[in-house]
Amino acid sequence: MAKEKQKLSENLExxxxxxxxxxxxxxxxxxxxxxxxxxxxxxxxxxxxxxxxAKGLVEYEKYKPVVLTKDGEAHARGISKKHSLLRExxxxxxxxxxxxxxxxxxxxxxxxxxxxxxxxxxxxxxxTNPCAGCPSCGVDGCxxxxxxxxxxxxxxxxxxxxxxxxxxxxxxxACFAGMGLVIGSRVEVARIAPLGDxxxxxxxxxxxxxxxxxxxxxIVKPV
Amino acid sequence: MKNxxxxxxxxxxxxxGKSTIxxxxxxxxxxxxxxxxxxxxxKTGSFxxxxxxxxxxxxxxxxxxxxxxxxxxxxxxxxxxxxFDLIVNVIDSxxxxxxxxxxxxxxEMGLPMAVVLNMADELEKSGASVDENIVSRELGVPAIxxxxxxxxxxxxxxxxxxxxxxxxxxxxxxWSKFRDKKLYADVSEISHLIRxxxxxxxxxxxxxxxxxxxxxxxxxxxxxxxxxxxLAAAIKSASEKIESDFGESAATLISAARFKxxxxxxxxxxxxxxxxxxxxxxxxxxxxxxxxxxxxxxxxAMMFLTFQFVFTLGDPLMGYMEEFFARAQEWLxxxxxxxxxxxxxxxxxxxxGVGGVLVFLPNILMLFLVLSILEDSGYMARxxxxxxxxxxxxxxxxxxxxxxxxxxxxxxxxxxxxxxxxSKSERIASIMVLPLFSCxxxxxxxxxxxxxxFAAEYRGLAMFAIYLTGIIxxxxxxxxxxxxxxxxxxxxxxxELPAYRFPRPYNxxxxxxxxxxxxxxxxxxxxxxxxxxxxxxxTFPQKAELSKDYxxxxxxxxxxxxxxxxxxxxxIFEINGERRAxxxxxxLSGRAGRALEPILSPLGFDAKISxxxxxxxxxxxxxxxxxxxxxxxxxxxxxxxxxxxEKLSRDYTPIQGISILLFxxxxxxxxxTVFATYTETRSxxxxxxxVAGLTLLAYAVCFVFYNIATLLC
Numbered sequence: 001m002a003k004e005k006q007k008l009s010e011n012l013e014x015x016x017x018x019x020x021x022x023x024x025x026x027x028x029x030x031x032x033x034x035x036x037x038x039x040x041x042x043x044x045x046x047x048x049x050x051x052x053x054a055k056g057l058v059e060y061e062k063y064k065p066v067v068l069t070k071d072g073e074a075h076a077r078g079i080s081k082k083h084s085l086l087r088e089x090x091x092x093x094x095x096x097x098x099x100x101x102x103x104x105x106x107x108x109x110x111x112x113x114x115x116x117x118x119x120x121x122x123x124x125x126x127x128t129n130p131c132a133g134c135p136s137c138g139v140d141g142c143x144x145x146x147x148x149x150x151x152x153x154x155x156x157x158x159x160x161x162x163x164x165x166x167x168x169x170x171x172x173x174a175c176f177a178g179m180g181l182v183i184g185s186r187v188e189v190a191r192i193a194p195l196g197d198x199x200x201x202x203x204x205x206x207x208x209x210x211x212x213x214x215x216x217x218x219i220v221k222p223v
Numbered sequence: 224m225k226n227x228x229x230x231x232x233x234x235x236x237x238x239x240g241k242s243t244i245x246x247x248x249x250x251x252x253x254x255x256x257x258x259x260x261x262x263x264x265x266k267t268g269s270f271x272x273x274x275x276x277x278x279x280x281x282x283x284x285x286x287x288x289x290x291x292x293x294x295x296x297x298x299x300x301x302x303x304x305x306x307f308d309l310i311v312n313v314i315d316s317x318x319x320x321x322x323x324x325x326x327x328x329x330x331e332m333g334l335p336m337a338v339v340l341n342m343a344d345e346l347e348k349s350g351a352s353v354d355e356n357i358v359s360r361e362l363g364v365p366a367i368x369x370x371x372x373x374x375x376x377x378x379x380x381x382x383x384x385x386x387x388x389x390x391x392x393x394x395x396x397x398w399s400k401f402r403d404k405k406l407y408a409d410v411s412e413i414s415h416l417i418r419x420x421x422x423x424x425x426x427x428x429x430x431x432x433x434x435x436x437x438x439x440x441x442x443x444x445x446x447x448x449x450x451x452x453x454l455a456a457a458i459k460s461a462s463e464k465i466e467s468d469f470g471e472s473a474a475t476l477i478s479a480a481r482f483k484x485x486x487x488x489x490x491x492x493x494x495x496x497x498x499x500x501x502x503x504x505x506x507x508x509x510x511x512x513x514x515x516x517x518x519x520x521x522x523x524a525m526m527f528l529t530f531q532f533v534f535t536l537g538d539p540l541m542g543y544m545e546e547f548f549a550r551a552q553e554w555l556x557x558x559x560x561x562x563x564x565x566x567x568x569x570x571x572x573x574x575x576g577v578g579g580v581l582v583f584l585p586n587i588l589m590l591f592l593v594l595s596i597l598e599d600s601g602y603m604a605r606x607x608x609x610x611x612x613x614x615x616x617x618x619x620x621x622x623x624x625x626x627x628x629x630x631x632x633x634x635x636x637x638x639x640x641x642x643x644x645x646s647k648s649e650r651i652a653s654i655m656v657l658p659l660f661s662c663x664x665x666x667x668x669x670x671x672x673x674x675x676x677f678a679a680e681y682r683g684l685a686m687f688a689i690y691l692t693g694i695i696x697x698x699x700x701x702x703x704x705x706x707x708x709x710x711x712x713x714x715x716x717x718x719e720l721p722a723y724r725f726p727r728p729y730n731x732x733x734x735x736x737x738x739x740x741x742x743x744x745x746x747x748x749x750x751x752x753x754x755x756x757x758x759x760x761x762t763f764p765q766k767a768e769l770s771k772d773y774x775x776x777x778x779x780x781x782x783x784x785x786x787x788x789x790x791x792x793x794x795i796f797e798i799n800g801e802r803r804a805x806x807x808x809x810x811l812s813g814r815a816g817r818a819l820e821p822i823l824s825p826l827g828f829d830a831k832i833s834x835x836x837x838x839x840x841x842x843x844x845x846x847x848x849x850x851x852x853x854x855x856x857x858x859x860x861x862x863x864x865x866x867x868x869e870k871l872s873r874d875y876t877p878i879q880g881i882s883i884l885l886f887x888x889x890x891x892x893x894x895x896t897v898f899a900t901y902t903e904t905r906s907x908x909x910x911x912x913x914v915a916g917l918t919l920l921a922y923a924v925c926f927v928f929y930n931i932a933t934l935l936c
Contacts, residue, residue, distance in 0.1 A: 070408070165471070166475060168472070172289070175286075175287070175289060175717070176717060177287055177289075177324070177474075177475075177478035177479075177481075177482075178285070178286025178287030178289070178324060178325065179286055179321075179717055179719065180320075180321050180324075180482070181717075182475070182478045182479040182481075182482045183471065183475060183476075183478075183479040184479050184482065184483070185482065191509070191513060193513070193518075193608055193609055193611065193612060194513070194514070194515045194516070194518045194519050194609060195519075195609075195612035195613065196612065197611070197612045198608060198611050198612070198716070198718075200509075200513070200608070200720060204318075204320050204321045204482070205317075205318045205319075205320055205321055206318050206321055206719060206720075206721075207719070207720040208717060208718060208719050208720065209604075209608045209611075209717070209718040209719075209720055210716065210717055210718075211611070211615075211716050214716065214717075
């Protein structure tokens with residue numbers, strides 16, 4: 001992603017998006033499908049595909065389904081990410097109707113520059129609760145910027161949380177990982193020792209014990 | 224292939240029932256040793272099927288393949304050496320997801336592997352079930368369900384393992400199924416680079432090497448940077464790129480990704496019940512054992528019972544052992560009429576010395592029995608959990624409490640019991656201070672000395688004070704060791720509380736037998752040598768001519784008709800004592816005692832005490848008999864000998880007496896303890912540091928005490 005991205009016209013970006021969604025749905029994108037999806041004529045599809053192929057974003061041969069290259073896929077993914085984030089912002093924060101939000105997002109996604117997008121993402125994640133549906137969110141779906149995030153030490157007995165981040169101060173990551181302490185694991189504070197320390201955690205089907213001082217290094221989102 | 228034997232490795236999480244499977248596979252055929260240079264137990268054994276001999280190595284249980292502890296480093300080395308025919312990954316079916324994490328790490332290596340879904344019965348009891356065919360399909364290697372302690376199940380397992388070997392299937396590369404293509408792409412890129420720039424023999428390993436390298440596996444990174452600096456730089460920039468892209472370290476991401484793979488496989492292969500029954504059972508027991516109010520009292524009651532069991536049941540057995548060796552000495556004395564030095568060597572040196580250590584065998588076996596029950600049942604981890612808070616103040620953790628309690632009985636099994644400690648520096652610190660927990664052998668010395676210097680009403684208090692001083696010094700010393708010499712590892716505290724399980728008697732028995740054998744081997748080698756040396760030191764050089772003709776004196780007493788029989792006997796006894804004292808003074812030990820006098824006199828000790836202290840090196844209780852010899856009382860003198868006490872209270876002030884008691888408590892441990900320290904740590908340096916450290920501490924404490932006390936009084 002760090003590579004300098006080629007500037008594409010709005011039009012070509014739309015093609016990339018269409019090819020991506022078609023191939024994830026049907027396993028491949030034929031030019032005729034693309035034309036139908038974008039409501040354009042066949043000759044325009046052919047010329048657009050030729051120019052995308054020239055930029056190394058798609059593999060295009062006549063009479064064969066179009067396939068995105070690695071670069072093309074990355075590019076398409078970047079655009080659709082922007083699209084969904086913008087649409088979510090319009091519907092969830094501004095209360096815009098879904099179809100209208102989609103339309104505006106479709107335009108904005110092309111002019112949104114990467115660095116602005118990064119700032120926007122951070123701001124957006126801070127003001128909304130991006131944690132809805134979190135258990136299934138990817139490794140990069142939820143972060144310690146989540147406003148619900150707190151150290152595991154702040155949880156009471158019986159409370160549970162999803163691990164968002166494990167600070168380096170906990171020590172050897174790999175050692176704790178083997179016990180189930182990884183990002184995305186659900187932990188529950190099961191009990192506290194009679195003398196107030198250490199604490200028993202339930203994680204990934206087993207019970208492990210950690211000291212309270214170590215819990216501070218594990219950032220969770222209570223669930 | 225026919226005559227060669229195959230070698231299978233058993234790898235799995237702790238508490239996955241790996242040892243049970245190992246024991247069932249090889250039966251009494253197991254051998255316990257150590258991996259060279261470390262104190263990690265190496266268990267090997269073999270079984271035969273269709274005339275093919277299969278050697279099995281039971282590797283230490285571990286959660287992941289990263290080398291964070293001695294055990295894990297060993298497993299890693301053994302597995303990556305490639306010197307085996309099949310990896311047998313044992314999995315606790317009732318905790319499938321977590322166990323699969325290790326499986327995935329093993330699968331990454333792409334070596335022939337088979338998966339054993341152990342404890343299938345336990346899982347099914349809870350109403351769930353696992354489909355081994357799905358596990359097999361997902362991983363790409365054969366899988367079987369198993370109940371480790373059932374003979375029928377194990378017979379099937381043997382057949383299965385042989386089939387698995389013949390199929391030699393290499394696991395799927397699971398990462399290619401991973402949904403997060405971005406991370407996978409980075410891994411593939413590095414593996415491509417590795418294939419290009421490393422010699423061809425590494426090519427098969429390139430994907431595995433790539434993952435481990437991005438993860439920051441130090442040994443692998445070192446190897447890579449040794450061969451190609453360019454590649455090392457590329458890997459470094461790749462993992463930095465991952466870190467900046469995702470906002471997390473590459474190691475964290477890869478671990479999370481592995482868990483995702485693991486939970487995918489678990490979700491596909493498990494059929495879950497509506498309600499988890501077993502979970503409830505664990506909860507119920509933990510409610511009692513870890514209860515806020517009951518937890519600690521129950522723990523202390525358990526420890527008290529352990530102590531009682533080991534030492535009240537063990538002591539009569541120890542008595543039999545002692546009697547057995549005494550009989551052996553007597554018999555040899557009678558049977559070997561004219562043996563000279565050889566006879567003395569056999570009787571006093573070998574039987575006396577080795578027997579003196581072997582008498583601890585019953586105690587040690589009892590202790591291992593209790594420890595193995597506590598460990599297998601899952602209580603040991605709970606005990607460590609309960610006491611952690613107290614022990615941490617002194618730089619130790621909860622688990623080190625148990626060896627310390629055992630130490631009141633005998634330091635030797637106590638030092639062996641430190642095996643359960645995970646952190647190496649903590650273990651060494653515990654071993655170093657364990658002799659300060661006053662052991663049972665010191666009791667006779669206290670019983671002899673305390674009445675000499677304390678009035679009857681203070682004797683109990685004095686005894687208590689001695690024990691307490693030992694405990695305080697031990698904790699203080701542990702703290703000092705941890706702060707100045709054995710730092711680190713504080714942060715790595717993590718402890719699994721395994722499910723409560725009934726220990727399998729067969730398993731326990733095998734474990735004890737193999738340990739007993741290891742102990743006997745030690746007694747036959749190291750301790751034998753040391754006993755011979757000590758015997759020689761208190762026998763040679765012999766005095767050619769004694770200053771008086773004791774035999775003439777004895778016969779003149781015999782002839783003296785003015786004396787009664789009783790008086791004669793007493794007189795002869797005294798003459799014999801004098802003779803023995805003179806002979807002893809001439810020997811190496813006797814001379815050493817005199818040589819030590821100037822060094823020890825600031826503590827209030829004279830030559831006699833110094834000589835007796837040398838005897839205490841062999842075993843603490845020898846101090847009493849040695850003192851008897853020095854005082855010419857004959858070595859039959861026991862702790863309740865009145866004349867010896869009279870002489871002691873005549874010769875020494877109470878201040879000197881306390882100084883002697885303190886020195887006995889603190890100074891260098893007996894030879895058996897030193898050997899235990901050596902064999903457990905595999906380090907001459909640590910054993911030496913223990914001897915020197917404790918002796919210096921004893922010197923300092925006695926010096927300060929004696930001089931301040933004399934000034935004040």
